[in-house]
């Protein structure tokens with residue numbers, strides 16, 4: 001559509017140009033006395049509006065490195081300076097003398113430089129965080145990819161459309177962090193293909209769901225949400241308890257993730273089925289011990305593995321030993 005728009009624009013320009021007709025006639029052009037070189041360029045380039053804008057932008061940018069209290073104070077100062085500055089500029093206007101805006105319009109070079117600077121500020125604000133951040137370090141040191149079983153659970157999460165009601169993205173706002181926990185960071189979703197951030201919240205955000213409830217709670221909740229959460233309007237998913245995960249396809253899924261940059265080791269790929277089974281056994285054993293026997297290869301177990309992993313980029317500590325033991329070292 002984007003490129004199509006360009007073609008349409010080119011066609012439009014061509015047709016418009018062709019439809020133009022040459023006309024003979026007279027026009028009056030005024031030789032206005034303003035915007036000539038009698039005003040030194042420094043007065044235009046460093047005029048009061050430029051200084052004011054730089055000041056306000058500087059104040060707002062400093063918020064990035066401040067604490068919550070200080071940033072609110074500085075934001076208020078920024079708004080105050082901006083408003084009073086504009087008022088002062090309006091009041092200091094003298095009749096008959098060209099305004100700064102008229103002057104800058106007539107000076108193409110200065111106008112271009114200032115415009116470029118203004119655009120640059122926005123670009124810098126967007127670029128710096130992504131350049132400063134060390135993606136490689138995050139991907140290898142601060143995170144572990146999903147285990148094979150968690151990856152299967154994730155596919156079920158997508159298949160069942162859980163994302164239609166649940167987001168996985170906690171914004172850095174007070175109301176959200178109080179309810180859901182730490183704001184989401186890059187490592188929470190760096191291995192997600194596709195990501196599950198979302199914005200639709202019929203149910204609560206699940207970005208930090210891991211470890212919040214026992215496995216048994218999740219099993220009961222998935223089979224019948226009303227049994228754990230009276231009044232819940234979440235649909236029941238009882239079929240997950242009986243349907244089985246086809247572990248013969250798991251290695252292929254890991255391979256696909258590897259193709260898009262998730263650092264699975266070849267040993268993990270070849271042992272995907274065994275690692276998944278070991279983790280599933282651990283969850284099933286826990287459920288059985290709590291009076292809810294369910295087949296280890298049931299879809300519910302895989303989905304629970306995934307839910308318990310959310311918000312734990314280093315992996316689910318409860319299963320770390322089991323998963324490591326099942327993973328070949330080479």
Ligand code: HEC
Nearest residue numbers: 160161162164165202203204209225229232233234235237
């Ligand atoms: C129609 C919307 C809807 C869909 C679809 C949905 N949920 Fe929910 N979910 C809710 C609502 C509402 C709640 C809050 C009440 C409750 O606990 O049941 C909830 C709560 C939850 C919770 C508990 C969150 C917490 O911390 O209290 C989990 C976990 C959960 N859902 C997982 C899932 C999974 C997994 C799926 C897909 C298989 C799913 N949900 C599909 C609406 C939905």
